[in-house]
Amino acid sequence: MALRLVTWNINSIRQRLDLLPRVIEELNPDVLCLQETKVTDDLFPHEACEALGFTHRAIRGQKGYNGVAILSRRPLSDVHTPDWCGREDCRHLIAAVDGIEIHCVYIPAGGDVPDPEVNDKFAHKLQFVDELTEWYRTAFSPDQKVLVTGDFNIAPLETDVWSHKQLLKVVSHTPIEVEKLNALQASLNWVDGVRKFIPPEEKLFSWWSYRSPDWKKNDRGRRLDHVWVTPALAPSLTGAKVLRDARDWPQPSDHVPVLVTLGD
């Protein structure tokens, strides 16, 4: 049975509840992985999600910042929540669906200054990716059916940003971040489920800053949201779509939903 999986940095689930039905109408996900839910577990809008058909939910939130959730039409099992960098900051949530282990991850944004010596947030980001890399390398095998998705806050390809040259010193596209993301991808030979269908030569973005008065005018976006699968799952990938239109919806998130389909 086919699986439709969507990842979306929702930037506050409570501010975005009215947009959830539109995502569902456009993409019809069986599994919805959310980042930046920005809500504690006791305040999570379970009823609204239930009413939309997501009867199975794994959540992990905190006050004010971060927070991840996996909403599903099919049963979830083996829910767990790894921590990285010695923090419990609600950035990683795992649940299994249809024999696939799904990892919903929110990698730290990293602040403004791309120097770990002077910017603790950038140091945290790099360490987070390093720890994740080592964990995947040692605790998993490419033979396992695993999918990792979320807001990675790194745009690895030149075509994943509006200007490669102008973003080389901008956090999200610096060489050290791209190098570390590539190492993470190599940890299990992860296959980029989106670039399998939308060629790497083609510019593709999933985020546009709120700070631009008109996001479409210059189209200064970045592809920060990703869906990767292990080689064991790669043959079952059947399609991908970035819902660019969602950036134009009323009171949008700065990220748009990204869909990957598996199976027929």
Place this chain on the structure above:
DNA sequence: ATGGTTGATGGTCAA
């Protein structure tokens, strides 16, 4: 070199 916007917060901060 700086500002621009949004969300949660509530003596701002993260993105």
